[in-house]
Amino acid sequence: MASEPPPLTEEEKYELALQSEHELARYARTYTIMERNRAEFMQAGNKGKLAKHKMVLDIFKKEQKNILTDLAVASAGARIKEDSKLSRKLAHLLVEHDEFDEEIKKERNYTKEIEDQIQMVKRKTLDLAVNKISDDMYQERVLKGEQTIQTLENKLEVQIKKFCAICAQNVQLRSEIQHLLNERSEFNKTWNKLINNLCVGKKFMMDLIEQATIAYDQREEWVSKLQILRTKAHNDLVSHIGEMRELQRKRDNDVKLQEFFAVKGQKRFMKDLEDIQLKKRQKNKALIERDLEGYLNLLIAIREFTQQEHIPEIAKEFLNQEEENFAKFKYINNMNQQMEQLSDELSKYHCEIDKQKALHLAWATKQEENLKRYQGMLDEKKKLKERKEAELKAVNQKLNNILNGIGILFKLFRCDNDPLIRMLGHNETIHYYNAPLYLQILEKSIHEALVTAHHKAVNAASKLKKGGKVDVSIVRQDIKPEIIEPVDRICSTSPCPLCVEHDLVSDVIDELQTAYTKEEIQERLKARLEVEGSNVGLHNVSACHLPKSRQIIQKRYQ
Numbered sequence: 001m002a003s004e005p006p007p008l009t010e011e012e013k014y015e016l017a018l019q020s021e022h023e024l025a026r027y028a029r030t031y032t033i034m035e036r037n038r039a040e041f042m043q044a045g046n047k048g049k050l051a052k053h054k055m056v057l058d059i060f061k062k063e064q065k066n067i068l069t070d071l072a073v074a075s076a077g078a079r080i081k082e083d084s085k086l087s088r089k090l091a092h093l094l095v096e097h098d099e100f101d102e103e104i105k106k107e108r109n110y111t112k113e114i115e116d117q118i119q120m121v122k123r124k125t126l127d128l129a130v131n132k133i134s135d136d137m138y139q140e141r142v143l144k145g146e147q148t149i150q151t152l153e154n155k156l157e158v159q160i161k162k163f164c165a166i167c168a169q170n171v172q173l174r175s176e177i178q179h180l181l182n183e184r185s186e187f188n189k190t191w192n193k194l195i196n197n198l199c200v201g202k203k204f205m206m207d208l209i210e211q212a213t214i215a216y217d218q219r220e221e222w223v224s225k226l227q228i229l230r231t232k233a234h235n236d237l238v239s240h241i242g243e244m245r246e247l248q249r250k251r252d253n254d255v256k257l258q259e260f261f262a263v264k265g266q267k268r269f270m271k272d273l274e275d276i277q278l279k280k281r282q283k284n285k286a287l288i289e290r291d292l293e294g295y296l297n298l299l300i301a302i303r304e305f306t307q308q309e310h311i312p313e314i315a316k317e318f319l320n321q322e323e324e325n326f327a328k329f330k331y332i333n334n335m336n337q338q339m340e341q342l343s344d345e346l347s348k349y350h351c352e353i354d355k356q357k358a359l360h361l362a363w364a365t366k367q368e369e370n371l372k373r374y375q376g377m378l379d380e381k382k383k384l385k386e387r388k389e390a391e392l393k394a395v396n397q398k399l400n401n402i403l404n405g406i407g408i409l410f411k412l413f414r415c416d417n418d419p420l421i422r423m424l425g426h427n428e429t430i431h432y433y434n435a436p437l438y439l440q441i442l443e444k445s446i447h448e449a450l451v452t453a454h455h456k457a458v459n460a461a462s463k464l465k466k467g468g469k470v471d472v473s474i475v476r477q478d479i480k481p482e483i484i485e486p487v488d489r490i491c492s493t494s495p496c497p498l499c500v501e502h503d504l505v506s507d508v509i510d511e512l513q514t515a516y517t518k519e520e521i522q523e524r525l526k527a528r529l530e531v532e533g534s535n536v537g538l539h540n541v542s543a544c545h546l547p548k549s550r551q552i553i554q555k556r557y558q
Contacts, residue, residue, distance in 0.1 A: 158433050190363075201352070212341065223330075403430045406438055413445045498546050 073079065308314050407430050415438075430438055516524070 406430055410438055410442055415441050415445045496544050498544050498548055
C-alpha cells in the first residue's frame with residue numbers, strides 16, 4: 001500500500017511561498033498589460049478588435065466553467081477514493097515490477113555466468129587437446145620433477161632449521177607472554193578492588209542523599225504544620241482578645257451602672273471628691289491626647305516612609321515585607337544547612353583523598369621495588385645474553401673454520417660443483433645451509449678416490465705375485481679401506497616421501513615442540529628399527545598405498 005506523503009519541512013514551505021510570490025507578481029504584470037491593452041481597445045477605432053476579443057473572452061469563460069466543473073467532479077469524495085485506490089494499486093504494481101526486474105537481472109547474470117563457464121570449459125578442452133603431452137615431454141617433466149624434488153628437499157631442510165630457531169624464539173615469547181599475563185592479573189585484581197571500593201562509597205553516598213531528602217521532606221512538612229499552628233494560635237488570640245474586649249465592655253457598663261445607681265441613690269454632694277475626679281479626668285484626657293499625638297506623629301512618619309496615604313495599603317505592604325523577610329530567613333537557614341552538609345562531605349572527601357594518597361605512595365614504593373627487581377633480572381639476562389653471544393661467536397668461528405676446511409678439501413679433491421650451481425643459482429659460497437650438499441659431493445669424490453686407490457693396490461699385488469715389476473704402493477697395506485657398498489645394494493629402493501610425510505604429520509601435537517638432540521634421535525631410530533615392518537616405507541610413489549599417490553600418478557598420465 002502507498003504510504004502517505006511526509007509533511008513539508010520549513011525549507012520546502014519557504015520555497016513554495018517564494019514560488020507563489022513569483023507567480024503573483026507575474027499575474028500582476030499580465031493584468032497590468034491586459035488593462036493597458038483594454039484601454040487601447042476601448043478607443044473608437046478598435047471596436048472590431050474589441051468584439052473579437054470579447055468573443056475570445058467568452059470562449060475562455062466557457063472553458064473556465066468547463067474546467068471548474070471538471071475540477072469539482074475530479075475533487076469529489078468518490079473520485080478521491082478511486083484515485084487513492086489507484087495510487088495504492090500503482091505503488092503495489094511498481095514494487096512488484098521492481099522485484100520482478102531484480103529477479104530477471106539475477107537470472108540474466110546467472111545465465112551469463114553459466115555461458116562464460118561453458119566458454120571457459122570449451123577453451124580449456126581445446127587447450128588440452130592442443131597441448132597433448134608426448135613421451136619425450138613426459139620424460140622431461142619427470143626429470144624436472146626430480147630436480148624440483150631435490151630442490152624442495154634442500155629447502156625443506158632449511159625450513160626445518162628455521163623452524164627450530166622459531167621454536168626457540170617462541171619459548172622466549174611464551175615466557176614473556178606469561179609474565180605479562182601475570183602482571184595483567186595483578187592489575188585486574190587491584191582494579192576490581194578499587195571498583196568495589198568505589199561502588200561501596202557510591203552506595204553509602206546514595207544512602208546519605210536519601211536520608212537527607214527524607215529529612216528535608218519531613219522538615220517541610222513540620223514547617224507547614226507549624227505555620228498552620230501559628231495561624232490557628234493567631235486566630236485564637238484574636239477571638240480571645242475580642243471576647244476579653246466584650247467582657248471588659250460589659251464590666252465597664254456594669255461599673256458605670258453601679259456608679260450611676262450609687263450616685264443616683266446618694267443625696268449629698270461631695271465637692272472635694274468631684275474636684276479629685278475632675279482632676280483625674282483632666283489628667284487622663286491629657287494622657288490620651290499625648291498618646292493620640294504620638295500615634296498621629298508615628299502614622300505621619302509611616303506615611304512619609306511608605307509614601308502611601310491609605311492605611312490598608314500600608315498594612316498590606318507591611319505584611320508583604322514581613323513575608324519576604326520570613327522567606328529570606330528560611331532561605332538563609334537552608335543555605336546554612338547546605339553549607340554544613342557540604343563541609344561534612346568535603347571533610348569526608350579530604351579523608352578519602354588522604355587514603356588514596358597513602359595507597360598511591362604504597363603502590364609507588366611497590367612499583368619501585370618491582371622495578372629494582374626487574375632491573376636486576378634484566379642485568380642478569382643481559383649478562384646471560386652476552387655469554388650466549390660469546391658462545392655463539394665461538395661456535396660460528398668454529399663453523400666458519402669447518403666450512404673453510406670443507407672448501408679447501410673441495411678444491412684439493414677437484415670436485416665438480418656443476419649440480420650445486422644449477423640448484424643454488426650460481427652461488428659457489430659455502431655456508432651453513434648448503435654445506436651438506438658440498439659434503440655429499442666431497443664424500444662421493446673421496447669414496448671414488450679410495451676405491452680407485454684400492455683397485456690400483458689390488459692390481460699391484462697381483463702383478464707382484466706374477467713376478468712383474470711393481471711401482472711404489474699407492475695405499476699402505478696396513479690401512480686398506482674397507483669395501484664401501486653402494487646404497488642400491490643395501491636397499492632396493494629409496495624411502496617413499498609420501499609415507500615419510502604422513503608419519504611426520506600424523507603425530508602433530510597442538511603444543512610447544514622443540515628440536516630433538518642427537519642422542520634422542522639415535523634412541524628413536526633404534527626404537528623404530530626394532531619395530532616390525534619398519535621397512536614398509538621403502539618403496540616408490542607408484543607402489544604407495546596412500547590416496548595422494550594415486551592423484552600424483554593420475555596427473556602424470558593426464
